[in-house]
Amino acid sequence: xxxxxxxxxxxxxxxxxxxxxxxxxxxxxxxxxxxxxxxxxxxxxxxxxxxxxxxxxxxxxxxxxxxxxxxxxxxxxxxxxxxxxxxxxxxxxxxxxxxxxxxxxxxxxxxxxxxxxxxxxxxxxxxxxxxxxxxxxxxxxxxxxxxxxxxxxxxxxxxxxxxxxxxxxxxxxxxxxxxxxxxxxxxxxxxxxxxxxxxxxxxxxxxxxxxxxxxxxxxxxxxxxxxxxxxxxxxxxxxxxxxxxxxxxxxxxxxxxxxxxxxxxxxxxxxxxxxxxxxxxxxxxxxxxxxxxxxxxxxxxxxxxxxxxxxxxxxxxxxxxxxxxxxxxxxxxxxxxxxxxxxxxxxxxxxxxxxxxxxxxxxxxxxxxxxxxxxxxxxxxxxxxxxxxxxxxxxxxxxxxxxxxxxxxxxxxxxxxxxxxxxxxxxxxxxxxxxxxxxxxxxxxxxxxxxxxxxxxxxxxxxxxxxxxxxxxxxxxxxxxxxxxxxxxxxx
Numbered sequence: 001x002x003x004x005x006x007x008x009x010x011x012x013x014x015x016x017x018x019x020x021x022x023x024x025x026x027x028x029x030x031x032x033x034x035x036x037x038x039x040x041x042x043x044x045x046x047x048x049x050x051x052x053x054x055x056x057x058x059x060x061x062x063x064x065x066x067x068x069x070x071x072x073x074x075x076x077x078x079x080x081x082x083x084x085x086x087x088x089x090x091x092x093x094x095x096x097x098x099x100x101x102x103x104x105x106x107x108x109x110x111x112x113x114x115x116x117x118x119x120x121x122x123x124x125x126x127x128x129x130x131x132x133x134x135x136x137x138x139x140x141x142x143x144x145x146x147x148x149x150x151x152x153x154x155x156x157x158x159x160x161x162x163x164x165x166x167x168x169x170x171x172x173x174x175x176x177x178x179x180x181x182x183x184x185x186x187x188x189x190x191x192x193x194x195x196x197x198x199x200x201x202x203x204x205x206x207x208x209x210x211x212x213x214x215x216x217x218x219x220x221x222x223x224x225x226x227x228x229x230x231x232x233x234x235x236x237x238x239x240x241x242x243x244x245x246x247x248x249x250x251x252x253x254x255x256x257x258x259x260x261x262x263x264x265x266x267x268x269x270x271x272x273x274x275x276x277x278x279x280x281x282x283x284x285x286x287x288x289x290x291x292x293x294x295x296x297x298x299x300x301x302x303x304x305x306x307x308x309x310x311x312x313x314x315x316x317x318x319x320x321x322x323x324x325x326x327x328x329x330x331x332x333x334x335x336x337x338x339x340x341x342x343x344x345x346x347x348x349x350x351x352x353x354x355x356x357x358x359x360x361x362x363x364x365x366x367x368x369x370x371x372x373x374x375x376x377x378x379x380x381x382x383x384x385x386x387x388x389x390x391x392x393x394x395x396x397x398x399x400x401x402x403x404x405x406x407x408x409x410x411x412x413x414x415x416x417x418x419x420x421x422x423x424x425x426x427x428x429x430x431x432x433x434x435x436x437x438x439x440x441x442x443x444x445x446x447x448x449x450x451x452x453x454x455x456x457x458x459x460x461x462x463x464x465x466x467x468x469x470x471x472x473x474x475x476x477x478x479x480x481x482x483x484x485x486x487x488x489x490x491x492x
Contacts (some may be wrong), residue, residue: 136153185279305372
């Protein structure tokens with residue numbers, strides 16, 4: 001039996017996940033790692049703690065499997081910036097996480113200076129602190145990180161690959177590179193214009209290789225044997241698009257994770273920039289073929305559940321959110337906009353802040369919990385509406401995954417808001433599944449994407465069932481709540 005392992009280094013934890021040649025899960029292990037918030041709007045990780053969590057999960061998973069591993073895939077939180085010393089392998093600063101907003105003013109300045117059109121046309125992105133380039137610039141200019149030849153930069157996939165291969169490989173792939181705002185998604189190469197704009201030396205950048213293809217082999221001293229090929233890498237959301245078998249243009253998925261990310265396959269041709277949305281590389285296969293995607297990014301969905309648990313104490317475990325939200329018929333007119341780190345698509349407002357409106361004396365824990373769940377669906381509808389309008393493709397159904405997709409309440413509410421069928425994948429960890437598929441495809445375990453598509457199955461289907469007037473009224477009130485959150489923080 002061929003076993004492929006995927007390492008999913010997410011925003012709040014690491015999952016090591018194994019599948020067999022049918023794509024069926026055969027084991028997994030998970031560890032959270034700490035989050036650091038040194039100032040309001042700043043979010044950091046310790047890259048060594050991420051690696052320690054990876055080692056712990058691999059140790060646990062290998063003990064469960066007790067059979068050989070044919071290949072390894074790596075998927076990761078995107079945009080997060082890791083810098084380390086090539087000679088020692090030690091981080092030079094805490095990783096700056098994709099949610100971090102410390103460079104908002106710098107991005108405003110760049111837009112005021114007239115750089116937006118060039119950035120949009122080459123990177124497919126918008127000038128927002130979400131992306132890696134301004135974070136890396138900050139590390140060089142404000143934190144004193146050296147620009148010397150021993151400095152390595154990477155998104156988390158590069159850091160994981162470096163450690164898996166004992167420092168032999170400093171590489172990434174196009175889906176992660178396309179999120180740095182340093183990569184030209186048309187020429188598929190690091191952009192001199194963008195690296196010059198942010199003052200980034202090419203010496204610190206990883207080599208860009210196809211998402212499905214051999215990156216290197218594991219070193220000695222790991223919980224897994226040496227010599228196992230690392231043959232698939234992709235950013236988490238593109239990996240989920242692949243894992244959901246969205247191989248045809250117009251197919252779309254939504255992942256309800258720390259944030260929510262809607263991606264639509266738009267084929268092999270890179271389109272012109274689309275207002276309110278991102279254009280990104282989906283993946284590149286070993287034959288050089290490239291698939292592009294439109295993306296809408298919602299910064300906070302599952303993270304709001306963590307906030308209910310850790311910040312407010314409304315729940316003691318994330319699993320309580322569904323039953324608590326379902327214990328009331330509606331929110332009683334409460335709307336919660338979780339703009340804790342600004343708003344992403346389609347608003348792109350780093351100065352938006354979290355807002356709760358409609359509170360009454362009768363508001364309790366269930367209503368607030370339900371407002372958090374409904375906010376996930378409302379934010380996703382904002383993105384899907386913008387995507388359909390921009391692409392000319394009406395989403396016929398939406399394939400969903402991620403931790404929160406276990407909630408039937410959420411998926412039924414999502415179907416009602418979108419007016420289309422929502423399909424929950426049987427294997428919900430499609431992010432890990434996607435890079436397992438990429439790795440296995442590169443190593444001949446699977447022969448084609450058509451074969452992979454045959455493994456996809458749903459374990460839940462949710463058709464629209466809401467009253468049209470109620471759906472429209474709820475969405476209208478949501479938009480009113482969003483208006484109150486926009487531009488709340490005054491730029492300094």
